[in-house]
Amino acid sequence: MGIKIIIAAFFLCALGAVAGESIAPSVVTQDFRCWHNIPYGPRGNLPDEGAGFKGRIGNWKVPGTKWRMATHKTGQFLDIYAPTNGARASSTVVLFLHGGSWSQPFDKDAIPAALVDELLARGAVVASAGYIMQTDNTINVPEDGVTKAREGATFDAMLRDIDAAASKLKKVLPLVGVDEARLVMAGESAGAHLALLYSYDQGAPERLGLGLKHEFPVSKVVSIVGPTDLVAIDGAKGRPTESYAHTDLKYRFRILFKRLVGLPDDGSDAELEVRAKRWSPVGIVSEKSVPTVLAYGQIMPFVKTDGVVPLDQMTILQEALGKAGVPCEAKSFMGSNHIHVAGDGAEWIAEKALAE
Numbered sequence: 001m002g003i004k005i006i007i008a009a010f011f012l013c014a015l016g017a018v019a020g021e022s023i024a025p026s027v028v029t030q031d032f033r034c035w036h037n038i039p040y041g042p043r044g045n046l047p048d049e050g051a052g053f054k055g056r057i058g059n060w061k062v063p064g065t066k067w068r069m070a071t072h073k074t075g076q077f078l079d080i081y082a083p084t085n086g087a088r089a090s091s092t093v094v095l096f097l098h099g100g101s102w103s104q105p106f107d108k109d110a111i112p113a114a115l116v117d118e119l120l121a122r123g124a125v126v127a128s129a130g131y132i133m134q135t136d137n138t139i140n141v142p143e144d145g146v147t148k149a150r151e152g153a154t155f156d157a158m159l160r161d162i163d164a165a166a167s168k169l170k171k172v173l174p175l176v177g178v179d180e181a182r183l184v185m186a187g188e189s190a191g192a193h194l195a196l197l198y199s200y201d202q203g204a205p206e207r208l209g210l211g212l213k214h215e216f217p218v219s220k221v222v223s224i225v226g227p228t229d230l231v232a233i234d235g236a237k238g239r240p241t242e243s244y245a246h247t248d249l250k251y252r253f254r255i256l257f258k259r260l261v262g263l264p265d266d267g268s269d270a271e272l273e274v275r276a277k278r279w280s281p282v283g284i285v286s287e288k289s290v291p292t293v294l295a296y297g298q299i300m301p302f303v304k305t306d307g308v309v310p311l312d313q314m315t316i317l318q319e320a321l322g323k324a325g326v327p328c329e330a331k332s333f334m335g336s337n338h339i340h341v342a343g344d345g346a347e348w349i350a351e352k353a354l355a356e
Contacts, residue, residue: 023175025082032081032120035176040168041076041161043132078165079108080176081116081126090180092354093125094222095169097162099189102155102260103134112188112224112342118350125178127169131161131194134259154262155197155279156210162198163212170216184220184353188342189309192226196281196292196317203288208278222293222353224342225309228317229283230257230276233310285320291327293352294318295345297336308338 025033096116100106108128119126134153166183173181187195199221201207202214227233258267261275277283296314297306304311314330321328329352336344 022177023172025176028084030084031117032084035080035172038078038080038168038172039076040078040129040165044076076132076161076164077108077130078169078172079128080169080172081120081128082176082178083120083123088123088178091123091125091178091182092184093127093169093173093178093181094119094184094186094353095127095129095166097129097131097185097187097191097195099187099191099225100133101256102153102158102190102193103256112346114343114346115224115349118346119354122350122354124350124354125173125176125181127165129162129165129169131158131165133158134256153259155194155260156262158194159198159201159208159210159212162194163214166198166218167213167215182219183216184222185218186222186224186353187226188224189226189338192223193228193281195221196223196226196228197279197284199292200281200284200286200289203290204284204286207284207286218290220291220293220353222295222349223281223317224295224345224349225297225306225338226281226313227309228281228313230280231273232312232316282317282320285317285324285326287324287326289321289324289326292317292321292329293349294328294330295341295349296330296332297338297341297344298332298334299337300335306336306338306341 023035026036027034096111098106098108098110100110108130111128116126132153166185170181170183173179185195185199187193197208198212199218201210201212202218205212205214254269254272255265257276258265258272261272261279263272263275294314294317296309296311298304298311299307311332314332318328318330331345331348333341333345342349
């Protein structure tokens with residue numbers, strides 16, 4: 001079943017309908033139905049923000065994945081996918097958060113299609129959410145060195161977007177034929193980091209102190225190549241990862257992390273490390289954390305990284321969950337680099353994500 005993400009000029013306006021009503025999907029194919037661009041917040045109808053993508057990364061041709069290389073929108077939109085043969089009245093819903101270094105111009109259309117195929121084939125409903133990002137693309141600073149950080153595009157703001165998206169998703173599901181649902185939060189790369197933070201905040205809200213509502217409780221979280229300990233990742237300390245060994249990129253990563261944790265660009269590296277620790281999923285694990293699925297890559301034997309995220313980001317979290325007594329299933333995929341794990345591991349990830 002080859003899923004194709006189709007962008008339709010369709011605006012949903014009757015989302016406050018009474019129970020028992022429904023809304024028509026904007027896209028219907030042989031394999032799936034899609035309700036596209038459901039706004040979930042006040043930025044849903046605003047124009048583009050930020051300078052947008054500078055075009056320094058080519059259009060990657062990744063089997064099973066659609067990357068939408070375009071100026072990032074304001075982000076407060078949802079897409080919902082359900083099997084064409086109809087979602088059950090009671091179903092598992094997977095809310096997927098896209099990756100992109102918290103700053104790239106990807107949005108909810110950058111979705112691992114092979115994984116969505118597997119989830120739909122098993123009768124699940126899949127939602128893909130956009131969220132606020134550092135769209136000036138700090139890693140790819142323009143030639144003149146001038147960047148304009150999007151105001152408020154911090155981890156804090158991203159989690160508040162995700163909370164609002166989950167609340168909206170719960171309210172809309174009855175209109176697409178799902179009366180009762182179990183929520184699985186999932187994400188890839190930066191989106192996986194946010195999915196972990198959001199899910200673990202549910203069990204230990206005092207750790208981050210954001211006051212998130214969690215109106216649609218998470219039952220399980222899936223991290224696909226997500227950073228779990230920002231202090232252990234070289235970029236958070238200003239040292240380059242294997243993929244970003246150039247001195248200039250080292251500087252840009254440091255600036256990116258400072259903006260994400262709410263520091264000014266000239267903030268101290270010591271304070272950066274303190275804040276990076278706060279925003280690390282491993283630091284908010286508790287005995288009330290939800291069951292977790294971890295899927296990571298290793299590009300070759302004896303090279304314990306997917307080229308971007310070190311494999312120990314998986315084992316660090318796995319050990320913390322084990323100590324807290326939280327169920328965790330983890331798997332590394334040999335030969336898979338950072339952008340291939342979601343496709344290479346689609347069958348295993350979908351099976352574990354939907355298991356009761």
